[in-house]
Amino acid sequence: MTATAQDGATITASGRRRSPARAALDLVTGLSAHLQAVPLAVILGAFLLAPVMMIAVVSFWDYDFARLYPDLVLTNYAETLGSRVTWRTYFNTLRYAAIVWALTLFIGFWVAYFLAFHVRTTTMQMVLFLVCTVPFLTSNIIRMISWIPVLGRNGLVNTALIDAGLIPAPIEWLLYSDFAVVLAMVHLYTLFMVTPIFNTLMRIDRSLIEAARDAGANGRQVLWNVILPLAKPGMAIGTIFVVTLVMADFITVQVMSGGQSASVALMMRNQMSLLQYPAAAANAVVLLVLVLVMVAGILRIVDIRKEL
Amino acid sequence: MSKAAAIDIASVSKVYGATTAVHAVSLKIPAGSYCCLLGPSGCGKTSTLRMIAGHESISSGDIRLGNTVVTDLPPARRGTAMMFQSYALFPHLDVLDNVAFSLKMKGVSREQRHKRALDLLALVQMEDYAGRRPAQLSGGQQQRVALARALITDPEALLLDEPLSALDPFLKIRMRAELKKLQTSLGITFVHVTHSQEEAMALADMIVVMNDGRIEQAASPRTVFERPATAFVARFMGDHNVISGRVVGQTDDGSLSVQVGNGGTFTATGGNFRPGEEVDIAIRTDRVRIVESPDPDLGFKGTVGNVEYRGSSVRLSVDAAGIEDFSAIIDDAAYFTNPLSVGDAVPLAWKAEDAIVLGRLAS
Numbered sequence: 001m002t003a004t005a006q007d008g009a010t011i012t013a014s015g016r017r018r019s020p021a022r023a024a025l026d027l028v029t030g031l032s033a034h035l036q037a038v039p040l041a042v043i044l045g046a047f048l049l050a051p052v053m054m055i056a057v058v059s060f061w062d063y064d065f066a067r068l069y070p071d072l073v074l075t076n077y078a079e080t081l082g083s084r085v086t087w088r089t090y091f092n093t094l095r096y097a098a099i100v101w102a103l104t105l106f107i108g109f110w111v112a113y114f115l116a117f118h119v120r121t122t123t124m125q126m127v128l129f130l131v132c133t134v135p136f137l138t139s140n141i142i143r144m145i146s147w148i149p150v151l152g153r154n155g156l157v158n159t160a161l162i163d164a165g166l167i168p169a170p171i172e173w174l175l176y177s178d179f180a181v182v183l184a185m186v187h188l189y190t191l192f193m194v195t196p197i198f199n200t201l202m203r204i205d206r207s208l209i210e211a212a213r214d215a216g217a218n219g220r221q222v223l224w225n226v227i228l229p230l231a232k233p234g235m236a237i238g239t240i241f242v243v244t245l246v247m248a249d250f251i252t253v254q255v256m257s258g259g260q261s262a263s264v265a266l267m268m269r270n271q272m273s274l275l276q277y278p279a280a281a282a283n284a285v286v287l288l289v290l291v292l293v294m295v296a297g298i299l300r301i302v303d304i305r306k307e308l
Numbered sequence: 309m310s311k312a313a314a315i316d317i318a319s320v321s322k323v324y325g326a327t328t329a330v331h332a333v334s335l336k337i338p339a340g341s342y343c344c345l346l347g348p349s350g351c352g353k354t355s356t357l358r359m360i361a362g363h364e365s366i367s368s369g370d371i372r373l374g375n376t377v378v379t380d381l382p383p384a385r386r387g388t389a390m391m392f393q394s395y396a397l398f399p400h401l402d403v404l405d406n407v408a409f410s411l412k413m414k415g416v417s418r419e420q421r422h423k424r425a426l427d428l429l430a431l432v433q434m435e436d437y438a439g440r441r442p443a444q445l446s447g448g449q450q451q452r453v454a455l456a457r458a459l460i461t462d463p464e465a466l467l468l469d470e471p472l473s474a475l476d477p478f479l480k481i482r483m484r485a486e487l488k489k490l491q492t493s494l495g496i497t498f499v500h501v502t503h504s505q506e507e508a509m510a511l512a513d514m515i516v517v518m519n520d521g522r523i524e525q526a527a528s529p530r531t532v533f534e535r536p537a538t539a540f541v542a543r544f545m546g547d548h549n550v551i552s553g554r555v556v557g558q559t560d561d562g563s564l565s566v567q568v569g570n571g572g573t574f575t576a577t578g579g580n581f582r583p584g585e586e587v588d589i590a591i592r593t594d595r596v597r598i599v600e601s602p603d604p605d606l607g608f609k610g611t612v613g614n615v616e617y618r619g620s621s622v623r624l625s626v627d628a629a630g631i632e633d634f635s636a637i638i639d640d641a642a643y644f645t646n647p648l649s650v651g652d653a654v655p656l657a658w659k660a661e662d663a664i665v666l667g668r669l670a671s
Contacts, residue, residue: 210363211396215410215461216384225412229400 052288059281068277076282086267086283090290093263096178096253097246100185104242105235107186108193112234113227115194116201129198132191144184144255151175151183176258184256189245193238200234201227236302240295247291312340312496313374313387313464315360320369322355322521329355331521332369337514339374342491342498344508347518348544353501354469356518360499361390361467373465384410389463393470395454397442403429404438407456428456431490448479455490465497472507484511505545509533517541522669535578539588539666548590549634550666555581564589564665565605570630575605579665588666591658593623596636598646601657610634612652626654 059076062069080086119125135143150156151174158170173179212222250265264287271280315337322330330352337343345353358364360371362383370379378386397406404425411421429435432452442450458466472480488511491498502508508515509529516526525537536542539550557565563577566589576589601607610628622643624636636656
């Protein structure tokens with residue numbers, strides 16, 4: 001819609017003539033906006049996009065026991081998706097994700113609810129919230145390993161139960177079992193649920209609760225009709241954290257199951273230790289797609305934009 | 309639609325820890341009247357309203373609604389409904405479900421409660437917006453929805469906490485006319501908290517002026533304006549000059565002679581004070597004229613400190629010995645026949661009935 005006039009100035013559709021100086025200025029401001037976006041683009045490109053692209057590329061390569069051959073083969077995907085072991089492992093990982101999600105959501109919501117609505121002073125709220133984060137001052141591995149003396153065959157729990165005469169022999173499934181894996185994951189990841197839910201609950205206008213009470217709602221009705229719907233965005237964010245963390249976990253599964261259970265990430269690690277990088281890459285791409293689909297599903301159900 | 313109830317507040321106090329927000333307030337609000345609780349922020353008006361609503365516990369005293377003592381009843385069982393300052397509409401529900409909320413809590417079927425909610429929305433002319441979320445409405449529309457939500461419980465008294473404070477000035481005036489119309493047509497008792505004396509004057513059958521947790525005056529708007537009970541009321545309602553002095557004598561017709569700090573004396577009517585007592589007198593700003601006073605006790609000479617043009621009138625601020633910032637509202641036509649500038653000496657005078665003696669709260 002622009003035509004160049006004889007003197008070289010541009011005439012826009014509105015009929016106003018734009019001087020060359022003005023056009024140059026527009027170019028400079030447009031350029032500076034792009035320049036401002038460069039640092040973030042570089043960081044995301046170098047540390048997120050490039051590695052993911054690399055994994056995607058390698059997933060099509062061929063390999064043998066000694067080296068990789070750049071290629072474009074689908075055998076890695078065919079092997080990954082065609083094996084019953086893969087499906088079982090994915091199913092097992094999803095099962096962990098579902099159980100851990102349900103437990104962290106339940107515990108996380110009530111901890112956040114207590115902090116937000118039952119603790120009166122802001123100081124006390126902050127103190128208690130910091131107490132929740134204290135375990136994070138030690139590493140994941142240490143927190144996980146510290147369960148071993150508690151749950152082990154001759155651990156605290158078993159010894160106490162035997163000494164109390166409640167059980168004749170140690171309970172075997174306390175450690176190196178699915179129970180232990182789930183317990184450790186819930187322990188590790190509940191805070192990722194507490195924080196976003198606490199944040200949303202703190203933002204609920206207290207007069208909404210008074211308005212509900214004024215309309216005759218009892219405590220349970222206020223919870224169900226006002227607080228829970230308004231806490232959904234926080235629950236969604238917590239869910240994304242927990243689900244992605246559990247889906248990508250391998251160390252907790254390895255340590256707490258004693259090598260008896262598998263997860264997708266653990267499977268990838270084993271493939272890498274056998275130098276089967278393309279197979280691991282194909283596996284990673286499949287896992288990435290699966291997790292992205294799950295996150296997209298969560299975002300479709302709950303609008304979290306208000307929280308960001 | 310529903311019957312109105314009188315509200316009887318009997319020496320109600322509210323204590324928060326070491327501070328007392330409301331000091332043994334007693335007040336009778338007649339059934340079906342529009343009552344405004346008026347005062348500066350922190351005067352206890354909102355605490356009083358919230359105690360009537362049941363959102364604040366009552367430290368001592370009793371509140372009766374009609375014939376029921378509601379002191380210990382939960383909000384929903386008092387027969388009151390509250391409209392909150394920020395409207396407190398549920399952001400996750402559409403307009404229809406917001407209005408139908410209390411019926412849902414009562415377990416009324418979806419069909420019935422939506423039908424009733426639509427009736428209420430029609431009452432506030434919002435039926436076209438039934439499907440919208442509160443965030444998609446303007447302030448005035450949100451207020452109508454909040455009104456409909458409060459009225460769906462068929463309350464005997466509607467409690468409004470600064471309902472107009474979030475609206476722009478034009479909308480404020482329109483909405484207050486609608487509030488008054490609604491109150492008249494419903495016939496229920498409205499208790500409205502505001503810090504705007506203009507709003508209270510425009511709406512109320514009864515104005516309750518509060519200060520520092522106490523009631524300074526509870527009367528009709530006209531009485532509050534023309535015969536303010538205390539210096540606080542006179543100053544808060546505006547349009548009065550308040551001068552403090554000491555009683556020096558009493559004339560035969562019962563008016564007092566009051567001496568102001570510097571030695572000048574003024575005559576004011578009403579009040580029962582002994583010579584020597586501290587007293588405040590009030591003089592209506594719009595009754596002051598620029599003339600030499602025939603009676604030296606009904607006027608003074610001062611210098612103009614400030615001139616404010618207000619369209620239909622001009623506000624002069626006059627200073628004299630012992631009197632600062634004495635306001636005189638002069639009709640614009642009268643003023644511009646003989647305009648003044650800052651620093652001019654000017655005589656002021658008023659009639660005997662325009663200077664009144666103000667009472668003091670027994671504390």
